[in-house]
Amino acid sequence: MFEIDLKDYKELGKSGEKISAVGVGTWGIVDRRSAIEALTYAVQLGLNHIDTAEMYLGAEEIVGEVVKDVGREKVFITTKILPSNFRDFHLCKKAAENCLKRLKVDQVDLILIHWPESYLSIEKVVNFLEKLVDEGYTRYIGVSNFSKYELEKAVESVKRYEISVNQVKYSVYDKRIELELLPYMIREKITLQAYTPLERGEVAYDRFLKNLGEKYKKTAVQIALNYLISHKEVVAIPKTERRERIIEFKGAMGWRLSLEDINLLKSKNFKF
Numbered sequence: 001m002f003e004i005d006l007k008d009y010k011e012l013g014k015s016g017e018k019i020s021a022v023g024v025g026t027w028g029i030v031d032r033r034s035a036i037e038a039l040t041y042a043v044q045l046g047l048n049h050i051d052t053a054e055m056y057l058g059a060e061e062i063v064g065e066v067v068k069d070v071g072r073e074k075v076f077i078t079t080k081i082l083p084s085n086f087r088d089f090h091l092c093k094k095a096a097e098n099c100l101k102r103l104k105v106d107q108v109d110l111i112l113i114h115w116p117e118s119y120l121s122i123e124k125v126v127n128f129l130e131k132l133v134d135e136g137y138t139r140y141i142g143v144s145n146f147s148k149y150e151l152e153k154a155v156e157s158v159k160r161y162e163i164s165v166n167q168v169k170y171s172v173y174d175k176r177i178e179l180e181l182l183p184y185m186i187r188e189k190i191t192l193q194a195y196t197p198l199e200r201g202e203v204a205y206d207r208f209l210k211n212l213g214e215k216y217k218k219t220a221v222q223i224a225l226n227y228l229i230s231h232k233e234v235v236a237i238p239k240t241e242r243r244e245r246i247i248e249f250k251g252a253m254g255w256r257l258s259l260e261d262i263n264l265l266k267s268k269n270f271k272f
């Protein structure tokens, strides 16, 4: 039986640490100043986690500016290291060091491997991630774009810490992970960070979501995000570099769709 998750601040894995059900992504920022302003505002409004990656050129530096403005303790920072840097620990450590330099922090909160690669053993990847905790680069570890099978392998490989997160694509248009991966993550209490939750902005113009939103006095974007965070263990990381859209993201929290409407969205096949 589906049970609506009412929490707007959710536990990260089994860590006891709380992060907001809606955070903010940083891929493809165009205007640096506007992004800094928007992300700072997000943190001030309580959207307390920001997702970035070594691959998002210039984004970690922008997050660093935000952290400088709002204070390190106010932001939960996730960054992602490229799989090619997991070929040996020296590379991995260097990559983590460079992330910290660009972010201008002593430690991040969460480091993920950006995606799995067939040439990397999952056991070795997890071992390197655990060493990054031991050496103080990050407080928590996780993975991204891992299938259920790959995540199971990662969980089995853990020696000292837990896999707190799997960051994967999940939107009201693309619900494939609801079949196997999400139920597994709910059972294991692993946080699912939903990326591309707005289908790169497309959901904002969806007639069906707009109509449903009228009933709740909410926008299509707020309906799309609320659907995701209504699921246990799910937090969403939509991206924007516009202050007004941050307010819109914030308005996706603090209420919930009815079970009937969640089920309606669950069974609907959106064309995209």
Ligand SMILES: NC(=O)c1ccc[n+]([C@@H]2O[C@H](COP(=O)([O-])OP(=O)(O)OC[C@H]3O[C@@H](n4cnc5c(N)ncnc54)[C@H](OP(=O)(O)O)[C@@H]3O)[C@@H](O)[C@H]2O)c1
Binding pocket: 024, 025, 026, 027, 028, 051, 052, 114, 144, 145, 167, 168, 194, 195, 196, 197, 198, 199, 200, 201, 202, 204, 221, 237, 238, 239, 240, 241, 242, 245, 248
């Ligand atoms: N782990 C991975 O492999 C992976 C892959 C992809 C993404 N990610 C992470 O997830 C984050 C989010 O995913 P995403 O950036 O791919 O896509 P997204 O969040 O679904 O969409 C972002 C796009 O939607 C626009 N947008 C935001 N709010 C809007 C609104 N209210 N109305 C209309 N358009 C709106 C944004 O433009 P403006 O900025 O102009 O508002 C931006 O172009 C990324 O930034 C990144 O941090 C991770």
